[in-house]
Amino acid sequence: MTSTPTLPETATWAEIHAQPDIWAAWADSLATQSREIRDWIAARGIDTVWLVGAGTSAFIGGIIAAGRSDLRFEDRASTDIVSCPQDCLTASGRILVVQFGRSGSSSESIGVMELLDKHRPDIDRLHITCNPDGALATRPAPGPGQMRVLTLPEATHDRGFAMTSSFTTMLLSALACLTDFDPALLPRLAEEARGLIGSLAGDTCAPRPERAVFLGSGALRSMARESALKVLELTAGRTVTQWDSPLGYRHGPKAAVNGQTEVYVSLHPDPQTARYDLDVAEEIRSQFPHVRVTTIGRGGDIAVTGTGDARVDAVLHVLPAQIRAAQWSAELGLPVDDPFQGRNLSRVVSGVTLYDWQQ
Incomplete structure (x- = not known):
């Protein structure tokens, strides 16, 4: 027996459906900004890129690192950098740390920035975030390493618990900045996504x-x-x-x-x-x-x-x-936008104790 659950109007459901329109509308701006970022990366002589995030944001790095590139990609979760800085912060070479964050203010995002500020201020940074008011977007780097910020459209700052449009748009944006992916393909991707979403959402x-x-x-x-x-x-x-x-x-x-x-x-x-x-x-x-x-x-x-x-x-x-x-x-009768109803898990991870690292 099959059924199609009736979903109330929720932020999550709307954000899933909004993805194709977000990608298509973002294409031109992304093309311009990603070109500038690629030129900056080349001018900085970057040879190694750390792809950094926690949870869903970390999985973006895993996807990108699995493909071919002229750059050396390293998939490094922010949760690992914060807990085991000794495993990576002594690395040499021309490194770019790319941090992903929907809110840009999770404990581990801040923890990575603090470690870089104190121990590796020479490392360049690219922050890709959905929140113009979060730490990834607003906190400056001390230098001499340079920093760039790519702030995604406001619609990608999901209000629901689960990351949906934030995940897909950060991934596509990073691919435009770090690989030969052409943002001109976004309208085509969006068209296929509309058909998929419509079929899946309406199907039993x-x-x-x-x-x-x-x-x-x-x-x-x-x-x-x-x-x-x-x-x-x-x-x-x-x-x-x-x-x-x-x-x-x-x-x-x-x-x-x-x-x-x-x-x-x-x-x-x-x-x-x-x-x-x-x-x-x-x-x-x-x-x-x-x-x-x-x-x-x-x-x-x-x-x-x-x-x-x-x-x-x-x-x-x-x-x-x-x-x-x-x-x-x-x-299951759960509130889709907050399935844990404020208990145990939260939309933004905060309150993690960050310990000072004595190198």
């Missing part, structure tokens, strides 16, 4: 599973991680989730699959990689005939054309999880 869906698994290869692995987090967050932990690469999932984690599991497998745009993705999807279907397995991508159950660059196409592959997470949250 199976009742909420007890467990949901998201798998993706290469850059889509971190997208799968974000998908799993969206469902876990919006269902307040009542839907247990997993994420992995399709090949990695065979090596033990598949033990979690039972009759109350739903599995989503993203098909990588590279045909060679997609063969492995499809093999694992078929294997799970044959081993667990009562489990619903949904493929996402070219030729998938949820068709995604995309651009052929998995890093860019991640913004399309994450849409099914955003939609289903909101629907399943509503099915």
